[in-house]
Amino acid sequence: MILLFDIGNTHTHVGLANAKRVLRQTDIPTATWSNGHARNLLLDFVDRSSIESAALCSVVPKATPLVLKAVWQAWKISTLELTPKTLRGVGIDYPKPNSIGPDRLANAAAARHHFGAPSVVVDFGTAVTFDVVNRQGNYAGGIIAPGLAAMTDYLHEKTALLPRIKIREINTTIGKSTEQAMLIGAVHGYRGLVRELISELKHELKSNRLPVIATGGYAKLIAAKLPEISAVKPDLTLEGLRLVAAAQISEGRAKQVPSSVPEGRVTRVPIVNSEG
Numbered sequence: 001m002i003l004l005f006d007i008g009n010t011h012t013h014v015g016l017a018n019a020k021r022v023l024r025q026t027d028i029p030t031a032t033w034s035n036g037h038a039r040n041l042l043l044d045f046v047d048r049s050s051i052e053s054a055a056l057c058s059v060v061p062k063a064t065p066l067v068l069k070a071v072w073q074a075w076k077i078s079t080l081e082l083t084p085k086t087l088r089g090v091g092i093d094y095p096k097p098n099s100i101g102p103d104r105l106a107n108a109a110a111a112r113h114h115f116g117a118p119s120v121v122v123d124f125g126t127a128v129t130f131d132v133v134n135r136q137g138n139y140a141g142g143i144i145a146p147g148l149a150a151m152t153d154y155l156h157e158k159t160a161l162l163p164r165i166k167i168r169e170i171n172t173t174i175g176k177s178t179e180q181a182m183l184i185g186a187v188h189g190y191r192g193l194v195r196e197l198i199s200e201l202k203h204e205l206k207s208n209r210l211p212v213i214a215t216g217g218y219a220k221l222i223a224a225k226l227p228e229i230s231a232v233k234p235d236l237t238l239e240g241l242r243l244v245a246a247a248q249i250s251e252g253r254a255k256q257v258p259s260s261v262p263e264g265r266v267t268r269v270p271i272v273n274s275e276g
Contacts, residue, residue, distance in 0.1 A: 001049045002245050005067055005079075006103055006237045007058035009126045012067070014042065015238035016049055022235045022242055033066040042070060051075045055245035057082040057102035057237070080245055082106055088247035089113055089240075091138035100139065104131045106240030107215065108139040110233070113243055115211040120201055121236065122194060122229070124216035126150060130197060134205065143197055148218050152186050169221060191226055198228045 004015040004022070007030060015025040026045045032038040054071050056079055058064040064081070071079045080086060082105055084097035089109040094100060107121040108131050117137040123129045127150070130143035146154075148167060156164040165182050173188065175181030202210045214223045215236035223229040233239070 001051055002242060003046065003051050003054040003071065003075075004238045004241045004245070005054070005056035005058070006106070006241065007056060007060050007063050007067060008103070009060060012038070012063070013235075013238060014045060015235065015242070016046065017238070017242040017245075019246055022238045025235055025238060030060055030063050033063045033070070038066075039070045039074070043074060046074075051077065053077060053080070053245060053249060055080040055082065055241045055248075057106050057241055059101050059103055080248055082241060082244055086244065086248065088244045088251075090133060091136065093134065093136070093138035093140050101129070103237050104129060104142065105139060106237045106244065107131050107213075108133050108240070109243050110236045110240035111211070111213055112137055114239075115213060115230070118205045118207050119211040119213065120198070122198075122212060122214045122216075122219070123237070124148065124214065124218040124222060128194070128216075130201065132201065132205070135207075143201075145193065145197075148186060148190050148222070151190075152182060155182065167218065167221070169224070187221070191222055194222060195226060195228055 002017045004017055006013040010030060011027040012030045013025060013027055015022045017023055028038045028041045032041070054077055056067055068079050071077060082102045084092055084100065084105070087105050087109065090112040107123055111119045111121045112133050117133045118135050119133045121131040123131070124147065126147045128145045128147055132140045132142050134140040152165055152167060155162045162182065163179060165179050167186060168183065170180060170183040170187050172180065173184055175184050198212055202208060211230045212228055213236060214229045214232045215234060219232050219234065223232050
């Protein structure tokens with residue numbers, strides 16, 4: 001089995017996969033890696049599964065070595081860390097490859113493999129990110145906007161009377177309460193933001209039938225009334241990690257390698273197709 005970690009600001013998404021797909025997953029609060037509680041949650045999740053390899057992508061540098069240590073202590077295996085150097089399945093056409101969030105590279109690898117090129121991933125996390133795979137099959141850049149929860153929490157924190165709200169579907173456009181008004185602005189307004197950005201990407205990529213894949217916490221909610229989104233894939237980032245790990249294993253070098261990539265040039269990496 002392949003053990004997968006997508007280390008985010010709030011949660012670490014953990015998955016177990018075989019050579020073909022992600023079989024199951026769970027969420028562990030990222031903050032708990034520092035007190036050792038996450039290790040216990042991890043062992044409970046893995047249970048008696050036989051772990052042969054591991055891979056991670058991380059946007060929390062302080063948590064990364066803690067996860068590496070936990071995996072080594074439990075299974076005595078080194079963990080593949082996704083970087084521009086270890087990436088497989090999609091190229092990079094970006095001036096500073098090392099500045100790209102590793103989770104965004106995982107998303108691009110999964111999108112390229114399952115939906116082709118060009119394609120776009122919209123990841124609804126703490127921030128919402130748009131990741132673009134161009135016609136040449138390269139990660140070409142993207143867009144970052146405030147996350148849905150971040151926007152509503154900011155309103156609550158910076159005002160005296162606006163409440164903290166639980167984000168959910170709202171079937172009206174005229175609010176009859178402060179909470180309804182905030183939900184309309186958040187949910188309907190956010191769909192408008194996503195729709196407009198997708199429209200601009202279609203124009204720039206010259207692709208009217210652009211595959212757009214949604215993932216992340218609010219993907220299902222926002223995509224429900226957005227026909228521009230082709231598919232919702234909650235485990236897309238873990239699937240991208242799985243594809244990269246499987247490619248590395250097939251190359252016979254599933255281990256960490258130097259991660260530095262020269263800045264300011266196009267980075268070409270092998271396109272590896274594996275069924276899944």
